[in-house]
Amino acid sequence: MDTQIAPAIIARRKRKTALAVAALLATLSLTAWAINRAVSPSVDASNVSIATIRTGSIANTINASGIVIPVHEELVSSPIQTRVAKVHAKLGQQVQANELLLELDNRTIQLAIDSLKEQLAQQENRILALTLEMEQKRKQLSSAIELLELDLQATRVKLGRYQTLRKAGGVSAEDLLTAELNVQRTEIQLRQHREQIEDGKRVTNSNIEGARLQKSILQKQLGEQQQLLAQTQVRAPFAGMLTWLLADEGASVGTGQLVAKVSELNNYKVEASLSDFHARALGAGQKVLVEQGNTRLQGEVQTVLPEIQNGTVKLLVTLAEPHHSILRNKLRVEVNIITEQKQNTLLADSGPAFNGRGPQDIFVVHGGVARKTTLNIGASDGKAVEILSGARAGDQVIISDTSRYKDRDSVRVAQ
Known part of the structure; x- marks a missing residue:
């Protein structure tokens, strides 16, 4: 005959079974959690840089290295x-x-100057000699012309007398012809002497002009040598x-x-150098921030040098404060060339996690877990980057290097 089990015993057995099942489930959950902890990667929050997305303004800049040079x-x-x-x-x-x-x-210049002075003296003497020679020939020919003019007068008088006597039969025709020829001969000699005066004058003047030209050339050469001597x-x-x-x-x-x-003292500008990859984005008139330590100076691109050497383009920057006390010749500075400016946009501190513009996979932290999220990155000024989409103000992102987790969708962040 079966004995009826008391309800209290049945209830106690059910409680034991429920406790056993609960303990088993807890054990399984704990085991799964432990396995997940062992398999899923984690990172200590102190070993990464986490930035909070905020709203602010940013100037997109191109970074360059610069050196201070005198204006x-x-x-x-x-x-x-x-x-x-x-x-x-x-x-x-x-x-x-x-x-x-x-x-x-x-010494070589002084010798050249002495030689040129001697040559100048020779040319001056030549000019003087040619002038005296021309004057002497002119006087000789003038005297000869005066004598020929007297001879011409005498032959003409004689010819006139012979012509009168010939009419009276006092002279022969031959004597009259001889008198006529003597007049013609004297006239020809007189004309030749006068032409000799003009010809001699032209020749001598030409020689004098040549000497003067040579003198002028020597004087210019002397001036050049004296200028070299002064230098x-x-x-x-x-x-x-x-x-x-x-x-x-x-x-x-x-x-x-x-x-x-x-x-020049205390008046400086900056010569900047950067990759020719940015050459198309550069132009005269662009605003520039020049940094040295904690000092920031305003500037402007004066000119972009046209020549590219070894993949590097250079530009000159004028400073709003070219006499600033921090500036020294050959001082190395950082040059930030501003290509655009934006207001009231989402920003995050710059870090190795960001790589230029465009869509990028960045880990966004929520509830102790960093999940890979595609953010669209815009402008950058070297200290902050613009977040165009993919996150909101107040979100936290890992900005340090996360390349070792590039194949993971999420990473636990241990506090």
Whole structure:
């Protein structure tokens, strides 16, 4: 005969079964959680950089490296091939306009000047000799002409007498013809002498003009040599700083070789260099931010140099404060060229996670889990990037390098 089980016992057995099932489910859940913890990657929040998306303004910039250079700088070169005779200045010193910096050996120029002066004296003597010779010939021919004129008068008188006597039969026809020929001969001689005076004058004047032309050429050459002689006294073209000097006395220098460089003091601009990849985006008049440490100076692109060397384009930047105390010759600075500006846009701090413009996979953090999300990245100024779409203000994103998680859709962020 079966014994009826008490309801209390049945209830107790059900509670034990329910507890056993609950314990089993808890064990399975704990096991699954442990396996998930072991398999799913995680990152410590202290090992990554997390930025909060905010609203603000941004200027899209192109970054370049720059070097501070003087606005006005002049190079002084050697006018001839010579050597350094004496140095009067020191590199780095401040100089005044026309201050003597160094002397070049000028002996060859001095010899050339002496030779030219001798040649000029010869030409002057030649001009004087030609003038005297012409005057002497003129006087000789003038005297001969005066005598011929007397002879002509005498022959004409004689011819007139013979013509009268011939009518009376006092002279022969032969004597009359001889008298006529003597008149003609004297007239021809007189004309020839007068032509000789004009011909001699023209020839002598031509020789004198040639000598004067040669003298003028020599005077120009002398002026050039005297100018070269003055240039062997190397002087500062303006007041400034001596930033380069060939200070080795006795050193040989070639024609056109640099011997000194003077730069203007406390008036600077910037020469920037960057990849020619950005050449199309550059143009004169673009605004520029020049940074050195915590100092930021406003500027403007003055010109983009047309020549590209080794994949690098250069441009010159004028500064709003060219006399700023931080500026020094050859000081290296960061140059940010502003190509566009935007207001009231979503921004995030810049970091290795961002790579240029366009759609990019960025990890957005929600509830301790960073999930890969496609964000559309816009402008960048080197410190912040523009978020065009894919996130909202207040969202947090990992901006440090996440390349090792590029194949994961999500990563746990351990606090």
